[in-house]
Amino acid sequence: MWIKSFAACLCFMYVSFAAAAGNFSGSESPEHGAVISFESMAHDFGTIERKGASRTVGFVFRNDGDAPLVITRAETSCTCLAVDYPRQPVMPGECGTVEITYRPGRETGPFNNNVKIHSNTASKYPAVLFVRGEVVEKQ
DSSP states (O other): HHHHHHHHHHHHHHHHHHHHHSTTTTTTSOOOOOOEEESSSEEEEEEETTTTTOEEEEEEEEOOOSOOOEEEEESSSSSTTEEEEOSOOEEEEEEEEEEEEEEOOOOEEEEEEEEEEEESSSSSSEEEEEEEEEEEEOO
């Protein structure tokens, strides 16, 4: 029993010292490197006819960091989505656009899909963009 208490105490001390030293991401120190900031993270296509044309939306982003931003890949949650993004580095302070195209398939009904944008930012998590809408039979 005393081993669990001792381990908990050590863990608490480590967290306390690390926080005091400013080693957590929530510290006051500015983030260095590339930083991707989107104007909007979601888009609603509304109603789309099943046998209608594809719909495309552009998600504008800016590199708010101090190093070139490189999008390394985009991962879609559905084969109904196509993604186009800048293949060249986006310099600090400059903007770019990620275009997501939704292609209606055979299914009707609501959809809610996402695209994960992987890049060279300091965050270990990709930026996630969302698209939604509803596919209906052509009138």
